[in-house]
Amino acid sequence: xxxxxxxxxxxxxxxxxxxxxxxxxxxEILGQDATKARKLATELGTGVTFxxxxxxxxxxxxxxxxxxxxAKSVVSAYGEALAGKTIVDITNPVNFDTFDxxxxxxxxxxxxxxxxxxxxxxxxxxxxxxxxxGTLVAGESGGQPLDVxxxxxxxxxNAAVSNLVSGGGMRPLVVGPLKRARELEGFQFVLxxxxxxxxxxxxxxxxxxxxxx
Amino acid sequence: xxxxxxxxxxxxxxxxxxxxxxxxxxxEILGQDATKARKLATELGTGVTFxxxxxxxxxxxxxxxxxxxxAKSVVSAYGEALAGKTIVDITNPVNFDTFDxxxxxxxxxxxxxxxxxxxxxxxxxxxxxxxxxGTLVAGESGGQPLDVxxxxxxxxxNAAVSNLVSGGGMRPLVVGPLKRARELEGFQFVLxxxxxxxxxxxxxxxxxxxxxx
Numbered sequence: 385x386x387x388x389x390x391x392x393x394x395x396x397x398x399x400x401x402x403x404x405x406x407x408x409x410x411x412e413i414l415g416q417d418a419t420k421a422r423k424l425a426t427e428l429g430t431g432v433t434f435x436x437x438x439x440x441x442x443x444x445x446x447x448x449x450x451x452x453x454x455a456k457s458v459v460s461a462y463g464e465a466l467a468g469k470t471i472v473d474i475t476n477p478v479n480f481d482t483f484d485x486x487x488x489x490x491x492x493x494x495x496x497x498x499x500x501x502x503x504x505x506x507x508x509x510x511x512x513x514x515x516x517x518g519t520l521v522a523g524e525s526g527g528q529p530l531d532v533x534x535x536x537x538x539x540x541x542n543a544a545v546s547n548l549v550s551g552g553g554m555r556p557l558v559v560g561p562l563k564r565a566r567e568l569e570g571f572q573f574v575l576x577x578x579x580x581x582x583x584x585x586x587x588x589x590x591x592x593x594x595x596x597x
Numbered sequence: 598x599x600x601x602x603x604x605x606x607x608x609x610x611x612x613x614x615x616x617x618x619x620x621x622x623x624x625e626i627l628g629q630d631a632t633k634a635r636k637l638a639t640e641l642g643t644g645v646t647f648x649x650x651x652x653x654x655x656x657x658x659x660x661x662x663x664x665x666x667x668a669k670s671v672v673s674a675y676g677e678a679l680a681g682k683t684i685v686d687i688t689n690p691v692n693f694d695t696f697d698x699x700x701x702x703x704x705x706x707x708x709x710x711x712x713x714x715x716x717x718x719x720x721x722x723x724x725x726x727x728x729x730x731g732t733l734v735a736g737e738s739g740g741q742p743l744d745v746x747x748x749x750x751x752x753x754x755n756a757a758v759s760n761l762v763s764g765g766g767m768r769p770l771v772v773g774p775l776k777r778a779r780e781l782e783g784f785q786f787v788l789x790x791x792x793x794x795x796x797x798x799x800x801x802x803x804x805x806x807x808x809x810x
Contacts, residue, residue: 489703489704490702490703490704490779491702491703491704525809525810526807526809526810528809533787557791557797558796559787559790559791560787560790564787566703566783567780567783567784567786567787568784568787570779570780570783570784571780571781571783571784573780574746574772574773574777574780574781575808577772577773578770578772578808583771584770586810587808587810590810591808591809591810592808592809592810593806593807593808593809594739594806594807594808594809595788595791595800595804595805595806595807596738596739596741596804596805596806596807597738597739597799597800597803597804597805
């Protein structure tokens with residue numbers, strides 16, 4: 385049984401798949417390009433299936449491991465095929481032209497915009513937007529397990545994503561309702577500007593964000 | 598020479614003063630209540646002077662270690678007495694009635710609202726809003742030096758606050774212009790809701806926020 389569908393075949397798809405496999409999940413990779421999806425599935429190992437976004441997703445959890453605009457397109461195209469699913473939005477809607485704001489309005493979030501496009505009975509959960517791909521592959525940052533900030537309106541869906549996170553050796557932190565994605569996206573935008581800033585010579589799209597104690 | 602004025606005599610004043618003293622700074626504590634200011638100054642040790650907010654601040658850097666509403670009042674009351682100063686805003690403008698939003702509008706920040714009240718020639722810098730008081734006193738969290746996120750529009754003022762931070766054994770991270778305070782305040786709001794949430798039994802207004810590598 386496939387219980388996790390990952391849409392996308394880039395570095396974030398690879399990172400999340402790596403952690404999910406570590407947690408014993410069964411995965412399918414669906415890409416726009418079947419060749420690329422097959423390549424990633426093959427590299428991930430035995431049992432990972434693949435297909436294209438013309439195929440209906442089989443997983444109970446569907447991770448949108450694609451940029452914001454693509455995520456909206458995928459969700460719109462799937463429509464009712466996503467009914468009943470837990471849909472994980474990992475996007476950071478940064479305005480890459482200016483690198484000075486998000487493309488969503490203040491008081492809104494990519495997660496909420498995506499949720500507007502999903503069918504009744506599905507639940508969008510924000511997660512993995514503060515975990516860079518390389519840290520997901522490694523499963524740690526700075527020698528510590530990754531913190532994964534989770535926001536969503538449905539307790540069952542939040543729990544399913546938390547289980548995915550903890551199964552992969554990371555710490556799930558369910559911070560609140562889906563609208564908290566506003567703050568999660570806002571802060572990661574700041575962290576992304578730091579990676580791009582030569583004054584932070586040590587930060588190269590490879591840092592983690594940890595709540596210490 | 599007094600080079601740091603701290604307005605306030607609560608736990609954040611104590612925390613920031615502790616780190617500044619570790620860095621060799623000369624400090625005055627100004628409170629609404631002279632008795633409380635004297636008590637904190639005495640506890641901090643020899644050489645820390647005190648006074649009330651009726652006294653003009655002597656420091657080149659003035660830290661507003663008070664809540665958001667009080668910070669606005671202090672800045673308004675001081676007026677031209679703050680000309681030429683670097684003014685450090687540490688506030689988190691959380692709506693404590695609902696604990697579900699900030700009291701500033703989306704697309705604005707406490708730091709920017711405070712800056713609107715300051716005289717020409719002064720520079721507001723956002724800092725220390727993600728460092729809980731106890732971690733400042735300890736100088737670390739989770740066995741690691743504290744990260745202090747800094748946002749401001751004036752490079753010299755940002756550098757002065759960075760020096761204060763690094764002198765106290767912490768890591769300054771200058772994230773960008775003052776408007777980045779929006780994202781810093783937004784994220785700390787989320788972290789504060791987690792401290793208040795019994796599901797996070799380990800988080801008791803004592804966590805740190807670290808960029809790992």
